[in-house]
Amino acid sequence: MPKSQFLDPNELRKSGKIKFKDIPVNTYSKTVEEESKNYTKRDFMRIYRDMAIIREFETMLYEIKTKNNYNGVEYSNPGPAHLSTGQEASAVGQAYILDKDDFIFGSHRSHGEILAKGLSCIEKMDEKELYSIMEGFFGGEILRVVENLRKNSGDVKELAVDFLVYGALAEIFARTTGFNRGLGGSMHAFFTPFGIYPNNAIVGGSGTIALGGALYKKINEKNGIVICNIGDASLGCGPVLEALNMSVMDQFTKLWQGSHKGGLPIIFNIFDNMYGMGGQTYGETMGYGQPARLGAGFSPEQMHAERVDGYNPLAVIDAMRRKKQLIDEKKGPVLLDVLTYRVTGHSPSDASSYRTQEEIDAWIKHDVLEEYSGKLINAKIAPKEEFDEVRSRVRELITRICAAAVDEKISPRMDLIRDPQAIEKLMFSNTKLPKLDERKPDVLMPKSENPRVQQIARKVRFGLDENGKPVSKNRVYQLRDGIFEAIIDKFYEDPTLVAYGEDNRDWGGAFAVYRGLTEALPYHRLFNAPISEAAIVGSAVGYAMSGGRAIAELMYCDFLGRAGDEVFNQLSKWQSMSAGVLKMPVVLRISIGSKYGAQHSQDWTSMIAHVPGLKCVFPATPYDAKGLMNSALNGSDPVVFFESQRIYDVGELFHEGGVPEGYYEVEIGEPDVKKAGSDITILSIGATLYRALDAARILEENHGVSAEIIDARSIVPFNYDKVIESVKKTGKIVLASDACVRGSILTDMASMITECCFDYLDAPPVVVGARNWITPCHELEDEFFPQADWIIDAIHQKIMPLPGHTANRNFTENEMLRRARYGV
């Protein structure tokens, strides 16, 4: 879309061919002797130790899961354990060159990666820094446990190894002394001070999140690279393919300017163990042969794709060194395909019905620890006894840690009886964070010179003139201006803030909310994403958990399904699954359409409200839109910010004095009485407010009934005080929104009101929502979405018959039961 790029038909129509380069496979061939220049004996032995720790850690879990006993420690662990026995070399080889500034994101089978990355960091960090990290984490809670385990040992690095293994294992056993207080567990354990970012129980879940981590590094010019550890089977997941595609966007090299020009610092590291759970990717469920082939499809550089032998730690280290070099030269991203094999099953309950013992035995013959130590013994780096000694010290370590981790006194579980709010307190961080970095924000002009800012300055900030007549659409300060004003203000305050989505730059967003932002912001702060909703939302999650603030946009609410996992499993969960370690300052703007039929007109606020961990707002006036956007952008929680295409152009009709020019916040969770009344309450969500007001006018003029109108403004959280107060006064309430009525959040609210106001009610609360149909064409929409006269009819039939009123629509119980019976 940028005007700077000319699509020349004369060039584009020329004949030619697309050429591919060879993709290297297992080309590493150095001997130990040759590598002796690059590694000291200590380095060689550390690689062995790290692999041995992983092997013993997984063996311990296997024994616990299958025999309830490891080396004399009795324990039953009902939780999951997806073991990576056999894959140790690939994890240790990867981590060997990485330090705390490098972020890894993993999968459900990532115990090995956590341990390898942690051990590598411990090796590289000085003791002082290490100790202060341990001391600072959860107030030193984990540190105290491991200090008690090894009395009077002065070795901080040894202590740190205990800390790492214990923190990970206590997490797997769901103890409050785990890295995430046991709220993450085996598939989600992580420790950000060592650059270990969340592992993900959703296959391929880290694909888009790691992309966001890399965007954070690049946009904010932070040190380090990002590794996205995903498995071969995740290459069948749409979001992973979206992330791969978005990571190679041309704009990084063609449109981003200055120091921001160049490729993304990310390695998509595919651990190819050739199986999904039981589905065999090689030969059954995929057709690529080797995952490395995919690189050739995504960019002319073929993502520098290469397949390496993950059964040889030195081969992996060699590849990592070369790939990191490319990234440092801004030639990323990279796709690395690491051949490996898990000897244990998908989980301990796996009967390996999909593979032969012969195959497993063949790979055991190539066992990474045996093969590696054999080569070192042959090269006379160290005698066999030294390797045996490492194995026995490691066994002692894991036994000691395991015994501590299963001990209820040392490693208690969260007590939800004594502290019933323990998890509740972690669902939201509720922190005000005006900016997430101190540096000066990158902008292209002073705010006051921005054309949109100047245009808004000429607008009338209240919707009615002195005679009470509506100000014309072109002169009035609109709802879209309120959203814009909050956003541009934050762009000039928080240097980490980025906004992206489909058609955000140049076009100014499909509904002109971002008009003027293109002039104000460089590409790396406002850019167009591919049509990849999963990657848009997932990368925003990764961007925020890495330390930045993002506004992601879904052009239509109907596209929410395309980002289902990213919204419902990722955006919503990481604050609480991290026990408050991570913050999630993401505003997800979602626009609800109308006029465009069944796949462009749906209000899915109720789905968002249903999933714990998301704040959810739906402003209906310019004042509320700006105030709620300010609150959302100033906070630390994920806020799903719903907008309605019906009302982007409305002026402010309620807030006296119009929309303030300066900063103010509308508190998330507080409904607002838009019109006082005494006889009946109408609670509306979103754009339905204006139809509720029409209904109030009809009630007053035709029936002498005074209606109080409450605009929910927020859906999660929601403070019922004003609603309860109103219902106690009126005794009657209608709840209305454009969401399909079955399963609407309004029924939840109606139920709460019934419980809280039962003795005050003159009739049951009545929900008026859209029909449980497809949204028909625009011309038929009035029969689908609630209208003012529907509200009157519902009152007449279910709450209070209105003398002289004739209903046009049937809200009787029999009709509701009939509809329910047929599911319509």
Next chain:
Amino acid sequence: MANAVIMPRQGQSVESCIITKWHKKVNDKVEAGDVLFSYETDKASFEEAAKVGGTMLHIFFDEGDDVPCLENVCVIGNPGESFEEFKPKSQDKDETPAKAVKAEAQIPVQVQKTADDADTTRISPRARRLADKVNANPEMAEPTGPHGRIIERDIERLVSEGKLATFAAGGADEIPNISGTGLGGRITTADLAAKVTKSDMPEVEEIKLSNIRKLIAKSMHSSLSEMAQLTLNASFDATSILEYRKLLKQKGEAMGMQNVTITDMILFAVSRVLLNHRELNAHLTDDSLRLFKDVHLGVATDTPRGLMVPNIFNANSLSLAEISEESKRITGMCKAGSCSPDLLSGGSFTVTNLGSLGIESFTPVINPPQTAILGVCAVVNRVREAEGKTQVYPAMGISVTFDHRAVDGAPVARFMQELCRALENFPMLLGK
């Protein structure tokens, strides 16, 4: 030839655009492709380029003006050409388009109690709270909520009507439906005691109204409440009809007319006279009077189930014998309860006879939407002076109630006069 340039429509929802800058002035030369003006919507900015060359003849709007889409903005043409015909509509007159009135099928609401609802008294929690608070007896309230539910407003009505009990009296098992003597009309314990000790209260038997009674009640009430009814009374010398009746009784058998009654004769007379007074043979609707070409005579009939009014259709073309026969047939069916509903509607005028029960004068109630009704009264002997002598004669009274909205008093009086004359000279009427 001059050409107008319109404000383009940028999107279905855009109603108007603001002109932000003019790049051409009046009398400027314009080439096709030249930018004429810049404009913006609430969403985006645009430039309008000339599609034809020429001279800018006129500009209708200034910078900053909010111009409705598709409106003429300026005119390009040859110097001297007129641009008047392109003058924008919005500058002609301030017109507001009439709003289309939506016609919708209406589904009547059913708020009556169903059989299911009848079993229990339904009352909203709020109404019960209020009743407790003010010591009202919800049983006294008339339910107006859905499913016959007593809702807040029903208790409020009790309050406004003073049907309340004091706190102490509220403790009684049952608060009777009596008016109270306490503060604000509250029922006091004394009122309750008084109710119990009052032994002189008449015993009553309550009978549920039959459907026909309810229909009559509704029809009569609406008749009296919606019309401007008044009654004129007159009498005539019944000698002629009494003699004719006597004659028929004695000799009518041969012609099958021995059972013709006085009423039949009056019906006959009405059927002949009424067409000379057509506004009385009519229906009055909201804005028109429907005059009937023929006379369809309703005969008010006392039946065991109540008053019924079957009709003799086209009575003006029936003979006295035929009218008599038809009258007996339809009133007989009504009394037997076998009357077809078709006979019960469509009448243009009604005759009711209470004279046989000795009533000398009364005010019949019009059968809506008819405009008048004739009441036939008893025959009484009266004295009159004729040719210097006093003589006694049988006088029969008639009472006509009419709707003053449809017809004035004098025409009705003239009808009565003609009817009296006809009845006084009955044989002549027969021969007519």
